[in-house]
Amino acid sequence: MSKILEGLYYSEDHEWVKVLEDNIVLVGITDFAQAELGDVVFVDLPEEGDEIVQGEEFGAVESVKAASDLVAPVSGEVIEINEDLVGEPEKVNEEPYEAWFIKVKLSDPKELDSLLNNKAYKEEISE
Amino acid sequence: MIQYNKMIFELSKKDRVGYSLPESAFNHYSLSELGNDYLRVEEPNLPEVSELDVLRHFTNISNKNFGIENGFYPLGSCTMKYNPKINEEIAGLRGFRRLHPLQPVSTVQGALKVYYELQRILSEISGLYEFTLNSYAGAHGELVGLMIIKQYHESRQDFKRNKIIIPDSAHGTNPASVVVCGMEVIEIASNKRGRVSLQSLKEAVEGRDDIAGMMLTNPNTLGIFEDDICEITKVIHEAGGKMYYDGANLNALLGKVRPGDMGFDVMHINLHKTFSTPHGGGGPGSGPVGVTEELEKFLPNPRIKKMDNHYFIEENGDAIGRISSFYGNYLVALRAYVYLLTLGKENLKLVGPYATLNANYIKNALKTAYQLPIDGNCMHEVVFNGLINKDNDIKTLDIAKRLLDYGMHAPTVYFPLLFPQAIMIEPTETESLQTLDEFINIMHKIAIEAKEDPDKLKDAPTKTPIRRTDEVFAAKEMIFSYKDYLAYREERDQ
Numbered sequence: 001m002s003k004i005l006e007g008l009y010y011s012e013d014h015e016w017v018k019v020l021e022d023n024i025v026l027v028g029i030t031d032f033a034q035a036e037l038g039d040v041v042f043v044d045l046p047e048e049g050d051e052i053v054q055g056e057e058f059g060a061v062e063s064v065k066a067a068s069d070l071v072a073p074v075s076g077e078v079i080e081i082n083e084d085l086v087g088e089p090e091k092v093n094e095e096p097y098e099a100w101f102i103k104v105k106l107s108d109p110k111e112l113d114s115l116l117n118n119k120a121y122k123e124e125i126s127e
Numbered sequence: 128m129i130q131y132n133k134m135i136f137e138l139s140k141k142d143r144v145g146y147s148l149p150e151s152a153f154n155h156y157s158l159s160e161l162g163n164d165y166l167r168v169e170e171p172n173l174p175e176v177s178e179l180d181v182l183r184h185f186t187n188i189s190n191k192n193f194g195i196e197n198g199f200y201p202l203g204s205c206t207m208k209y210n211p212k213i214n215e216e217i218a219g220l221r222g223f224r225r226l227h228p229l230q231p232v233s234t235v236q237g238a239l240k241v242y243y244e245l246q247r248i249l250s251e252i253s254g255l256y257e258f259t260l261n262s263y264a265g266a267h268g269e270l271v272g273l274m275i276i277k278q279y280h281e282s283r284q285d286f287k288r289n290k291i292i293i294p295d296s297a298h299g300t301n302p303a304s305v306v307v308c309g310m311e312v313i314e315i316a317s318n319k320r321g322r323v324s325l326q327s328l329k330e331a332v333e334g335r336d337d338i339a340g341m342m343l344t345n346p347n348t349l350g351i352f353e354d355d356i357c358e359i360t361k362v363i364h365e366a367g368g369k370m371y372y373d374g375a376n377l378n379a380l381l382g383k384v385r386p387g388d389m390g391f392d393v394m395h396i397n398l399h400k401t402f403s404t405p406h407g408g409g410g411p412g413s414g415p416v417g418v419t420e421e422l423e424k425f426l427p428n429p430r431i432k433k434m435d436n437h438y439f440i441e442e443n444g445d446a447i448g449r450i451s452s453f454y455g456n457y458l459v460a461l462r463a464y465v466y467l468l469t470l471g472k473e474n475l476k477l478v479g480p481y482a483t484l485n486a487n488y489i490k491n492a493l494k495t496a497y498q499l500p501i502d503g504n505c506m507h508e509v510v511f512n513g514l515i516n517k518d519n520d521i522k523t524l525d526i527a528k529r530l531l532d533y534g535m536h537a538p539t540v541y542f543p544l545l546f547p548q549a550i551m552i553e554p555t556e557t558e559s560l561q562t563l564d565e566f567i568n569i570m571h572k573i574a575i576e577a578k579e580d581p582d583k584l585k586d587a588p589t590k591t592p593i594r595r596t597d598e599v600f601a602a603k604e605m606i607f608s609y610k611d612y613l614a615y616r617e618e619r620d621q
Contacts, residue, residue, distance in 0.1 A: 036547045038522075041602035064598040065541040090599070 002032035002125060005097055009112055010121035011073035016097065023109055026100040027073060029061065029092065032125045037063040040092040043085045045101060050078045052104065054111050059101065061092065074111045076104040130592070131187040135174045136609045138184060145177040172610055191592045193536055195406075199562055203508045203539035203551025204298070204348060206378045206400035213469055214403060214462035223461060228453035232439055239438035242431045242454060245464045246415075252475075253377075253394060254387025255417035259426045261455040265375065268395025268414025269304035269342075274447045275393055275418060275425040276340045276369045277308060282425075282445070288339040288367065292331055294323050296349055296543045298375060301342045310339055317545060321349045321501040323359055332366040340369040345389070346376050348543040348551075349501060350486060350508035360390030369393060369422075374414075377401045378555070379483055379507035382476030392419045402463035413459040429454065481556035482507040485563060489552055492567040496574035500546050507555070513548030514574055519581035523548040526573055528595060531588040533569045 004010075009017040014033035018026045034040065042062040052058040052072040059070040080103035085091060091099040106112075116124060158166065176184075194200070200207040217223070226238055246258040262268040273291070280288040289310045293301050295317055302312045315331050318324035323343070332338050341363045345353045353359065360370045372386040372394035378401045380386075386394050398404045398413040405411070418426060424445040431454070432441045467475065483506050490499065490509040497511040513523045527537035527550070539551040554563060576583045588594060606612050 038524075039599045041599055062602075064602055066544055089603075 002030065002035060003097070004031070004118045004122050006118050008097070008118065009073070009115035010118065010124070011071070011115055012124060013071040013073065014125075015071065015073045017073050017112065017115060018100070019112070020103075023076075023106045024079070025074060025076075025104050025106060025112075027102050027104060028100040029070070029096060030121070030125075031096045034093050034096045037061065037068065038065045039063055040089045043089045043092065043101065045081045045085070046078050048078055048081060051107075052076060052078060052102075054108075054114075061089075070101065073115060074104060074106055075108055076106040078102050079105050131191070132592070133184070134609065135176060135181070135184050136172070138176050138180050139174040141175060143175045143177060145179075145181070172613075198534050198536065199554075199558065199566055200536040201538045201552045201554050201566065202536060203350075203510070203553040204375060204542070205406070205539070206375075206397075206507070206553060206555055207406060207536075208378070208400075208403055208555040209557040210403040210405060210462070211466065211469065214465045217465045218458045218461050223458060226457070228457075236438055238457070239431050239440075241461055241464050242457070243433050243438055245460055245467070246431065248464070248467050249396060249415055249417060252381065252385070253372075253374075253396065253417050254385030255391070255394060256387075256420040257423045257426060258415050258417040259430065259455075260413065260415045260457075260460045261427050261429075261449075261451040261453075262395065262414040262416055263451060263456055264412030265373075265395055265397040265400075265414040266300045266304060267412075267450070268397075268416045269300055269371075269373065270307055271414075271416045271427060271447070271450050272371050272393040272395055272418075273304055273308040273310065273340075273342075274450075275416070275422055276371065277310065278425045278447050279369065279422055280339055285367075287337045290335070290337050291339055291371075292328065292341040292363070292368075294343065294347070296321070296344075296347045296545055297342065298344060298348060298373060301344075301373060305342070320503075321351045321545070322347065322353050322355065325355055325358055325362070328359060328362055332362060332368075335366065338363070338366045338368040340371055340392075342371040342373055343391075344373040344376050345386075346379050346506035346508075348376075349510050349545070350376075350379075350505040350551075350553075351501065351503075352379075352506055356389045364390065375400060376507060379479050381479040382472075383479050387417075387419070392422060393417070398459060398463040403466045404459045404462040411456040411459050413456045413463070415455075415460070427451075478556050479507070482554070485554040485556060485558060486552070488560075488563055489554055489567060493570055496571055497550070498548075508551055508553035510543065510546065510549055510551045512546040513550065514577055516574070516578055519577055521577040521581055521584055523550045525584040525587065526550065526570075526577070529573050529576070529584045529587040530569065532590045533572075535566060535569065 014030045016028050016030050040061055040063050044060040046058050052075060054072055054075045056072055057069040058072045060067055061070055082100050085099060195207050195209055226235060242260060249258045262271045290313050291305045291310050292313045292315060294315055305312050313331050315327040316324055345356055347353055363370050369392040370390055372391040374394050374396040377396055395414045395416050399406050404413060424443060425447050427450045428442045428446045430441045430443060432439055486505055486507050486509050490505055496515060498513055498515045500512045514521055523540050527540045530537050541549055542551060543549055606615050
């Protein structure tokens with residue numbers, strides 16, 4: 001059974017969003033997503049300062065099975081990327097909720113309301 | 128040599144030579160005259176071995192190979208049918224083997240006749256007006272086809288058309304070819320029936336004047352016939368685009384339905400799939416491209432034409448140009464020609480039905496143990512989404528590896544991307560009922576093992592020369608040559 005944490009926001013594209021402080025969030029992929037992908041071998045991240053747009057691709061994650069786009073769950077400016085994942089992409093499999101991809105300064109915090117909570121996401125993946 | 132596991136470099140002995148040559152008559156040339164830019168900085172690391180060393184090495188390695196001639200090979204989307212030996216016999220004839228592409232045309236009339244007639248046969252089979260055999264493989268054919276579509280729009284001064292629509296079930300080569308051709312992809316979703324959603328298609332083209340065309344495989348990669356095909360081609364044609372048919376799955380339709388009649392304007396055929404030419408080692412392939420009469424003038428040069436009883440080579444000014452130095456992989460085309468004439472029209476019409484029957488037989492026999500995401504009849508191949516019973520966390524990869532222990536090649540896994548545990552089985556028409564039953568029994572046995580003894584799957588394969596490979600390591604460490612390997616080893620040991 002996939003692990004789903006309380007207190008995070010989730011997108012239908014299997015990303016989680018964790019609010020750190022006002023308008024600053026971390027973005028990663030869920031336990032369900034990493035299990036579906038299989039062993040992750042490469043993570044392609046945007047650069048600091050890039051603007052991401054909700055629903056649009058901001059990077060890619062490659063596993064032994066396939067390469068998949070990362071779809072932005074929120075819009076805003078990328079203020080930090082998790083450099084560790086470049087050298088150790090396996091962290092995405094080991095601790096999906098620790099291995100954040102990007103830190104984002106939200107341009108429209110209301111977008112968080114369009115995401116799912118843990119219960120709704122649980123229903124989403126059990127379908 | 129049961130467990131042969133040497134690299135040829137390990138057989139190397141310094142200064143050993145496997146030949147004896149007379150003294151060079153060209154010793155007045157000096158390498159230094161070439162200029163420094165062309166001189167190697169370090170000596171190449173080449174194995175120094177005798178002829179017998181080479182022969183033994185590669186014979187021993189070849190014994191580890193698994194091919195269609197060793198056993199069942201249900202690799203989906205690849206149409207691994209048996210390649211009749213008569214193909215090889217004819218292609219081995221001295222008259223064909225010793226041809227040179229620059230020979231005078233009057234001395235190669237027979238060879239040109241084969242080329243010309245194969246073009247005509249492919250036209251008849253596909254319902255398209257004219258073919259070229261010049262493209263070297265399926266993906267090359269895709270690129271050539273897209274270049275023709277681009278040239279068509281540009282010849283009409285319509286320069287804004289640079290979008291190609293591709294369904295999410297497409298082969299990965301489709302979007303890649305679009306990008307290589309300098310165009311952009313619009314991806315559309317499949318519907319619940321595993322087919323192109325007409326609704327998404329209409330929405331994708333609505334109000335746009337930059338649609339260059341659409342690429343479609345039919346039956347698609349789920350082995351399902353796109354039954355809305357006439358409506359699909361109509362939508363694209365009304366939007367001003369051309370329809371491209373990816374011929375990867377043509378085998379299912381042979382003698383029954385023609386892409387040209389479905390409304391396609393351009394297509395490629397994989398001779399190495401549908402028409403039984405060699406498959407192994409990535410080639411040599413052949414991907415003939417066919418077009419409608421309207422697009423004929425854009426076909427790449429050189430063209431083989433016939434006037435009265437004489438065959439000649441033509442260069443056409445409207446063509447997209449050359450895409451090969453000469454006439455493609457000629458001897459591969461010859462094998463396809465032999466295959467077609469050997470079967471004849473009557474038998475060719477049985478290929479699609481038998482391929483479809485075999486796939487449906489497997490589908491029905493396995494759907495009690497493997498999850499069938501889309502019900503209903505399939506065409507030449509069937510896609511499952513892993514086991515129905517998910518208790519022991521057995522993945523499609525484990526099933527595929529376990530099959531190797533039973534002496535069968537694994538089906539295609541993790542494609543198409545629509546289902547996370549996709550396993551894609553294409554038996555082709557050349558397998559007997561006994562072979563299909565044997566495969567079905569083994570697949571059921573594996574499903575039981577998955578429940579009762581899951582380690583048997585997780586540890587598989589145990590009987591192959593190489594056990595489970597470390598895919599993460601292979602994807603992360605870029606070791607492509609012996610030199611890379613030595614560098615890697617040195618770094619590791621430090």
